[in-house]
Amino acid sequence: MTAVSMMVNGQHVSAEIDPRTLLVQFLREHLRLTGTHVGCDTSQCGCCVVHVNGDAIKSCTTLALTCDGAEVTTIEGLAKGDVLHPMQAAFRENHGLQCGFCTPGMIMTAVELVNRKGTNLDEHTIREELEGNLCRCTGYHNIVKAIGAGAQAMASAAE
Amino acid sequence: MYEFAYHRPGSVSEAAALAGDHADGKLLAGGQTLLPTMKQRLAGPSDLIDLSRIDDLRGIEVKDGVVTIKALTRHVTVATSAEVKAAIPALAELAGMIGDPAVRNKGTIGGSVANNDPAADYPSACLALGATITTNKRAIKADDFFKGLFETALEEGEIITSISFPAPEKANYQKFRNPASRYALVGVFVAKTGGHVRVAVTGAGSKGVFRAKEFEAALEANFAPAALDGKSVPASGLNSDIHADAEYRAHLITVMAKRAVAAVA
Numbered sequence: 001m002t003a004v005s006m007m008v009n010g011q012h013v014s015a016e017i018d019p020r021t022l023l024v025q026f027l028r029e030h031l032r033l034t035g036t037h038v039g040c041d042t043s044q045c046g047c048c049v050v051h052v053n054g055d056a057i058k059s060c061t062t063l064a065l066t067c068d069g070a071e072v073t074t075i076e077g078l079a080k081g082d083v084l085h086p087m088q089a090a091f092r093e094n095h096g097l098q099c100g101f102c103t104p105g106m107i108m109t110a111v112e113l114v115n116r117k118g119t120n121l122d123e124h125t126i127r128e129e130l131e132g133n134l135c136r137c138t139g140y141h142n143i144v145k146a147i148g149a150g151a152q153a154m155a156s157a158a159e
Numbered sequence: 160m161y162e163f164a165y166h167r168p169g170s171v172s173e174a175a176a177l178a179g180d181h182a183d184g185k186l187l188a189g190g191q192t193l194l195p196t197m198k199q200r201l202a203g204p205s206d207l208i209d210l211s212r213i214d215d216l217r218g219i220e221v222k223d224g225v226v227t228i229k230a231l232t233r234h235v236t237v238a239t240s241a242e243v244k245a246a247i248p249a250l251a252e253l254a255g256m257i258g259d260p261a262v263r264n265k266g267t268i269g270g271s272v273a274n275n276d277p278a279a280d281y282p283s284a285c286l287a288l289g290a291t292i293t294t295n296k297r298a299i300k301a302d303d304f305f306k307g308l309f310e311t312a313l314e315e316g317e318i319i320t321s322i323s324f325p326a327p328e329k330a331n332y333q334k335f336r337n338p339a340s341r342y343a344l345v346g347v348f349v350a351k352t353g354g355h356v357r358v359a360v361t362g363a364g365s366k367g368v369f370r371a372k373e374f375e376a377a378l379e380a381n382f383a384p385a386a387l388d389g390k391s392v393p394a395s396g397l398n399s400d401i402h403a404d405a406e407y408r409a410h411l412i413t414v415m416a417k418r419a420v421a422a423v424a
């Protein structure tokens with residue numbers, strides 16, 4: 001067992017873990033933050049995307065120990081109390097989900113995309129950037145719409 | 160995953176010492192290839208030597224027309240680097256075509272080159288640009304580095320520290336992706352410097368990345384897509400799999416090479 005500590009959604013956490021523990025296992029099984037999903041477990045689907053030091057990464061393909069000392073944000077860390085993050089609200093308003101399994105990863109990917117590329121995103125850019133996120137339900141159309149709207153809403157929220 | 164002991168060295172020399180002490184250990188960079196392989200139990204290193212805290216292994220420098228990228232530099236950093244875009248735009252574009260944004264946020268150039276996946280993108284740039292791979296022990300020319308499928312000139316425990324790319328006059332990379340995996344079904348990197356042209360092909364060769372010498376000669380005589388009319392790489396040395404057979408790959412190589420030349424001619 002090896003000691004690990006990190007900030008998760010603004011809270012300091014530490015634990016003794018098996019070195020094999022993936023970040024997603026640490027989040028779900030040790031911290032009980034089950035909003036981050038495991039879809040494929042083979043680095044393909046993006047259901048497990050979280051932010052580590054601001055970068056969107058696949059938490060099924062990252063060791064928890066590599067994140068020692070890092071700042072991690074999961075889907076649970078986006079809302080402010082009862083107020084949804086603008087990107088979360090946009091997914092709801094635009095019917096950007098059906099079963100919701102892919103949604104945490106989609107939203108974490110989308111928020112980092114806005115942080116990286118700004119709030120004015122055309123449809124082509126959004127589709128290209130979603131390359132690492134699979135959805136089995138929606139056909140993507142409303143996800144793309146939601147991300148465009150969420151990006152605009154993030155701009156207004158920042159003003 | 161099989162059990163392993165975890166180490167997080169703070170310097171290259173410390174990492175090299177750990178690698179020397181643990182013959183069945185492996186270096187961990189971005190983990191975007193190694194961790195999936197370990198999860199499938201295709202690899203079972205006794206020790207993992209996590210390079211992620213070695214800040215000396217990060218960074219990009221352009222000097223005297225040579226772009227030097229340190230091993231732990233991530234794909235996203237290369238793709239968005241103003242220096243790389245100015246000196247070798249094709250290299251930045253290539254980095255931006257690897258996998259997806261989350262993979263590019265973790266995966267490193269050193270890991271990609273050390274791994275030498277036959278469908279990886281960077282090996283083609285190394286070969287076409289005549290790069291030099293520098294390790295903690297020596298400097299290796301790209302022509303001597305890539306030895307076959309997942310095989311390189313690296314010795315056990317040898318650590319890539321940086322890769323240097325001489326900036327060419329003109330270069331372009333064209334990738335025909337497997338739409339599901341996003342790896343190259345065929346990728347062709349063309350580079351021209353003075354009268355010299357180098358063409359490297361990834362994704363297709365049954366022994367990994369290779370130079371298309373016949374294309375190079377034709378393009379040295381006439382750097383135009385038409386120079387490749389009627390030319391093709393023999394299908395006999397190419398892969399056939401469920402995604403594409405060897406004949407189709409051979410066809411794609413000519414098409415991608417022509418597109419690369421057309422983009423910069």
Ligand SMILES: Cc1cc2nc3c(=O)[nH]c(=O)nc-3n(C[C@H](O)[C@H](O)[C@H](O)COP(=O)(O)OP(=O)(O)OC[C@H]3O[C@@H](n4cnc5c(N)ncnc54)[C@H](O)[C@@H]3O)c2cc1C
Pocket residue numbers: 043044185186187188189190191192193194195230231256257258259262265266267268269270271273274276278279280281313317318319320340341342343
């Ligand atoms: C979904 C997905 C899609 C991908 N698509 C593409 C693609 O389109 N094109 C492409 O080229 N790649 C693709 N990749 C692979 C990706 O580029 C990896 O990042 C890369 O192959 C390995 O880099 P890494 O830093 O993650 O290395 P790791 O996985 O950490 O290591 C890979 C190997 O290199 C060794 N190693 C690492 N660093 C060094 C070093 N400095 N010196 C010596 N040995 C070292 C390790 O011991 C290991 O054997 C994809 C990966 C995924 C998960």
Ligand code: FES
Pocket residue numbers: 037038039040041042043044045046047048049058059060061
């Ligand atoms: S669960 Fe991580 S990418 Fe699918």
Ligand code: FES
Pocket residue numbers: 096097098099100101102103134135136137138
């Ligand atoms: S909403 Fe069901 S997988 Fe995307």
